[in-house]
Amino acid sequence: MPRKGMESERRAALVEAAIGEIAHGGAGAVTVAKIARRAGVSAPLAHHYFGSKDAILLAAMRHILRALAAETRGRLRRAETPLARVRAVVGASFAPASFREENVAAWLDFYVAARTDPATMRLLRVYQRRLRSNLLHALRPLTPQAPEVAEGAAALIDGVWLRAALGETDAPERTVNEWIEARL
Amino acid sequence: MPRKGMESERRAALVEAAIGEIAHGGAGAVTVAKIARRAGVSAPLAHHYFGSKDAILLAAMRHILRALAAETRGRLRRAETPLARVRAVVGASFAPASFREENVAAWLDFYVAARTDPATMRLLRVYQRRLRSNLLHALRPLTPQAPEVAEGAAALIDGVWLRAALGETDAPERTVNEWIEARL
DNA sequence: GTGCATTGATTGACTAGTCAATCATCCACC
DNA sequence: GGTGGATGATTGACTAGTCAATCAATGCAC
Numbered sequence: 001m002p003r004k005g006m007e008s009e010r011r012a013a014l015v016e017a018a019i020g021e022i023a024h025g026g027a028g029a030v031t032v033a034k035i036a037r038r039a040g041v042s043a044p045l046a047h048h049y050f051g052s053k054d055a056i057l058l059a060a061m062r063h064i065l066r067a068l069a070a071e072t073r074g075r076l077r078r079a080e081t082p083l084a085r086v087r088a089v090v091g092a093s094f095a096p097a098s099f100r101e102e103n104v105a106a107w108l109d110f111y112v113a114a115r116t117d118p119a120t121m122r123l124l125r126v127y128q129r130r131l132r133s134n135l136l137h138a139l140r141p142l143t144p145q146a147p148e149v150a151e152g153a154a155a156l157i158d159g160v161w162l163r164a165a166l167g168e169t170d171a172p173e174r175t176v177n178e179w180i181e182a183r184l
Numbered sequence: 185m186p187r188k189g190m191e192s193e194r195r196a197a198l199v200e201a202a203i204g205e206i207a208h209g210g211a212g213a214v215t216v217a218k219i220a221r222r223a224g225v226s227a228p229l230a231h232h233y234f235g236s237k238d239a240i241l242l243a244a245m246r247h248i249l250r251a252l253a254a255e256t257r258g259r260l261r262r263a264e265t266p267l268a269r270v271r272a273v274v275g276a277s278f279a280p281a282s283f284r285e286e287n288v289a290a291w292l293d294f295y296v297a298a299r300t301d302p303a304t305m306r307l308l309r310v311y312q313r314r315l316r317s318n319l320l321h322a323l324r325p326l327t328p329q330a331p332e333v334a335e336g337a338a339a340l341i342d343g344v345w346l347r348a349a350l351g352e353t354d355a356p357e358r359t360v361n362e363w364i365e366a367r368l
Numbered sequence: 369g370t371g372c373a374t375t376g377a378t379t380g381a382c383t384a385g386t387c388a389a390t391c392a393t394c395c396a397c398c
Numbered sequence: 399g400g401t402g403g404a405t406g407a408t409t410g411a412c413t414a415g416t417c418a419a420t421c422a423a424t425g426c427a428c
Contacts, residue, residue, distance in 0.1 A: 010407085026296065026301075027296055041409095042408065043384085044385085044386080044409060045407075047385060048408080051385095052385080053383095111346070111350060112210070115210065115288065116210040124351075125351070128351055148359075151359065152363050154343075155343040155346070155359070156339065156343050156363075158342075158346050160339040161343075166295060166298055166305075166308060167308075179336050179363065183363070216418060217417080217418090226375050228420080229373080229375075236418085236419085237417095
């Protein structure tokens with residue numbers, strides 16, 4: 001039943017399966033065979049498309065990063081005032097999607113992988129720079145200390161997300177907005 | 185060369201070796217054999233003392249948590265004013281030990297493991313509660329909003345640590361102190 | 369001689385990745 | 399409009415290696 005033009009379909013299925021598999025059993029338990037089975041293809045096919053297990057996982061993280069960027073862009077487009085722009089960036093980081101189990105698992109694994117894998121680290125830097133830059137743009141009209149506030153706010157977002165994802169923090173978004181607005 | 189009373193010595197050596205091994209190759213690459221070799225014992229002996237690989241890793245995390253608690257206690261003891269107590273708690277979190285490569289690797293792995301392993305999650309909760317409680321005690325004389333500030337400060341500490349450990353943030357401790365003191 | 373400390377040898381399960389082969393589908397040519 | 403490659407999609411079978419965990423056996427110390 002091979003048809004032409006399956007590539008993008010298969011790649012997407014494998015990327016989603018990889019994320020699901022990370023969430024299911026923990027990062028250490030993912031195997032190419034499991035990813036492939038979940039995606040409904042054979043293990044060699046996964047290699048055919050991605051070349052290696054690491055490449056699949058990296059593609060999965062890129063996928064998640066793209067989704068976050070899209071969420072942020074959408075919210076920024078609808079924001080009219082500077083403060084609304086700040087809240088848009090914060091809100092995107094705490095959108096429901098960010099707390100879905102697969103997302104949390106993938107992010108945590110992402111941090112771990114970044115520590116040793118240069119390609120993953122580059123991707124993490126992209127995220128960090130993007131978040132900081134989005135905050136900086138939004139904060140500039142609001143305070144002369146925009147760079148410092150943006151830097152701290154980015155860290156605060158990561159930290160609150162981490163605690164909310166793994167703990168029992170409530171109202172993470174409100175917490176972050178309050179802290180930022182207290183510094184304006 | 186079996187001598188009596190080797191147990192605590194062996195356990196300590198294995199725990200330290202486990203931390204070193206996590207830092208060396210990434211969490212996914214640790215094997216009982218490698219831990220045992222680094223500790224100068226055989227793999228079966230590691231099983232003899234800990235029963236399982238997971239138990240070794242959990243013990244390693246407990247070890248790190250104990251060290252952080254000791255650092256915090258020491259600094260708190262030397263702090264005289266309420267503000268100094270806040271800074272003591274913050275300072276302990278950003279002590280040089282917290283940024284040693286082995287410590288960073290172990291913490292990141294800790295977060296990942298906590299997501300699926302209940303015993304690890306319990307340990308993480310202990311850390312979170314302890315940090316929050318230390319901050320709360322220190323903040324109470326300084327602001328009526330101590331609970332909210334403590335909650336946010338704890339998240340800020342985690343977030344800044346994460347960025348400092350994996351990124352190029354400078355002066356993490358100063359950043360956190362400024363944010364906290366802006367809310368008093 | 370009793371018991372703890374320690375290991376060599378082994379097991380059974382699982383891993384990423386490779387290779388050659390098969391099969392449907394498409395395109396060019398007649 | 400039919401025919402025959404060419405091409406992409408797909409897999410079964412396999413390699414070579416790793417792993418956690420177990421067990422029986424050995425040796426030192428008391």
